[in-house]
Amino acid sequence: MLHASDPSSLFLLILGVAVLAVGGCRSDQSVDPDRSLAERADSLTRTHLVVDGHVDVPYRLMRYRQNVGDSTFGDFDYPRAKTGGLDAPFMSIYIPVELQDSAGAAKTRADSLIHLVETIEAENPGKFEIATSPDDIEQIAAAGKIALPMGMENGAGLEDDLANVEYFYNRGIRYITLTHATHNRIGDASYDTTAARWGGLSPFGEEVVAEMNRLGIMVDISHVTDSTAYDVLDVTSKPVIASHSSCRHFTPGWERNLSDDLIRAIAENDGVVMINFGSSFLREDYQDANEPVQEQIQAHIDEQGWAEDDVRAVAYADSVRTANPIGSVSDVADHIDHVVNLVGIEHVGLGSDYDGVFSLPRDLQDASTYPNLVEELLRRQYSDADIARILGGNALRVWRENER
Template structure:
């Protein structure tokens, strides 16, 4: 989820205090083989980790140089952001679903498909530029092979089905380009679906007629249906309409954040799991804890009031300075890595170990990331907590990648059988 509010976009600009990796677990001098921290690092090295949502493409697009090339090289260690190759290797990340993010404004002004194609081009160029480090993954088999060769895979997921525009044939176009899931909408209702953030009058009361056609076409060509960002009715209808399992690529549990529709309810977790799908837990603090979620509403209101009183635009320096001051005086109550484990626990207790995965939203939620999971180097911290809570290695492997790989393969097999 790219920032879609004044709060997150300005906090990303204003927060210079967030450093990456400052909460990493230090390796003991003589670690015991049974030490959970060391075991967590060992499992991260041994198991394939697939993260369902990382916002690197738009992060790079926002900082292009005069030649149109990104000013950051994620093949090297970067000073900013949550993802780069050295940190991915350190954390054991194998498969990054790169978010092809389409802001809602493109639904109105046009150009959504063109933007999606340009972001796919950017990801492919990253892989071509460092072939010893990165490779595209269009299938689970390719992802496994890349991992065996020591490469980090880039899989593709479009965040906002507005990229399809009003042409059903664009679904097959994006499948040919390597897209393996599509989030049907984002922060506003679009031509396919109602959005969770659009709390006013619903446009479709779920999916649009065209949205249901798109779901059927995604099933036909082999693209996973992603229900993150959808309204409750839209999620329910997407699950019912799809002939194969669906995913929520970066959604946490509403049980911990009552009233926050962007997270998924217990009823809908059961519905997704009942179809064989996977809920992939978002790492943003506002998704994880009620305190952080309430804080985001408070700072959003404070900034909107400040801007309204002074007639300021969202990108004004004065509003940015206000955000910096507010953050200093009222620090964000960050969640912790243990809170991510709580959400995993909740899904497992509701529907079993086969229906939960990881969808961090790295580079999409900025300084709201929890203590202990600040960037892609820190997945071992989560594995440590899961080990301490009694999860076995087979369970952790399912969470790390096994569950989403199963859905990915089921979707591919269904398309191949038609």
């Protein structure tokens, strides 16, 4: 797929630019008054399990193939994950909406992406291992490897067959995001601007939730409408997750984020809200800020006549977006604060959406930067025990409760 005459040298050049853009603020720790705080943050990410509820690397690799066991473009690879202390990124098995009404297409895509995650493990046996339980994650992390649990993003992959819930459980899926950008057979989606299809969860959706509860697959209410979310909370017998959602308090009227009332309802269910790092999730005034950057990238690619999968196009796009962060790590900490102030420390986690969003905040540009968020939480007087819950303890608690 590589068309550049010397892709390796180009990659190293772009990677250097990206590293400077992301890490420059911490490059001279000898004069950093917060050096001890930074070291403590780094230690916490290495001491405690770091679970990220949503990383879109499988779909990224389907579009542009690289071995994430080595340095790559995008937001996630093994070297950066190890630097960031990341132990268990949930691999998103993403089903595009255009496949959900074509017989067999959605299930086939899900299978192909699961196979891709299996390939990551097979190509890098000393670095990655697929995980299907919290115990797996603990054992894999203890062995020095990164665990790869999987979640299906868009329940359209189940098609209209309830038996597919168990089929995908057997394939390793441990959460299902019930909808994505449009209404489907399970329920209504928050991004869909057409009239509600079901007014919430469909009758088939109720059966799906019950079957997920039976098997121990977590129900993910990111992407659904409020009505769908409340219907889920009415029928589920297990705690739910919002694998990559933030707080609507900072983005008024945007249903993709969670309202305060819904956050309270998730807490009453003993669930967890996993905060999305994407800039558009963080502040209302960030939501259109990336458009000029995207236009700049596309204009340059068109001017050069590059194909979308040309290494030069991918490298250029990655370098420009990382050089133009929107927001800062403190914005993500604000969302964590908001959940904690509403419902307590037990109900918040991390769901970065790495490789699934265009713009990211300064100091949280990729999987190497989790310590920067921990450092900000330490500045805000979070205890080590509270940070351990945020990093992964809360998510693993909910997963274990679903296993019972």
